[in-house]
Amino acid sequence: MPIKNILVVDDSPTERYFTVDILTRAGYHVTTANNGEEGIAKARSERPDLILMDVVMPGLNGYQATRTLTRDESTSNIPVIVCTSKGQETDKIWGMRQGAVDYLVKPLNPEELLQRIAALA
Template sequence: MPINKILVVDDSPTERLALNDVLTRNGYNVITAETGEEAIARSEADRPDLILMDVVMPGMNGYQATRTISRKDATRGIPIIMCTSKGQETDKIWGMRQGAQAYLVKPVDHEELLARIRAMG
């Protein structure tokens, strides 16, 4: 399935803007969410082709949101790439166990991110 619409989930306006900029310049349609709860709602309502998920957010964290999205019938087919400052090996393992298909550590290398997105499409 080609990837066109990407949901960027991050509580940092700067991070959302940076990812939105690089993705839109590369032809992707971007929607955003600021919290884990909003990510779940947007994933159900907007059916993105891919989700870029931060981990450290107020309220529901990215691990919890990823687990919920990857286990709900309506959204389980949406691939998730975690983009987070949590870079320990245990963090990566935990993120993958929650349902993420890839795990990138901030600051995210934009070329690597784009290559991962293309590989998933």
């Protein structure tokens, strides 16, 4: 399945801007959410082809949001890549256990991000 629409879930305006810029320059259509709750709502309503999920956010964190999305029948087919500053091996393992298909540590490398997305298509 080609990836065209990507949902970026991140509470940092700077990180959202940086990620959206990378993705739009690469030709993707991007929508954003400011937190886990909004990310879940937008995933359910907009059905993106991919979700890039931050972890450290107020309210519902990225691990909880990823777990909710990957276990919900209506969104379980949408791949989630965790994109976070949490770079410990245990963080990565936990993120993958929540249902993420990949895990990237910030600061994001634009080329690596685009390669990981292309690998999913």
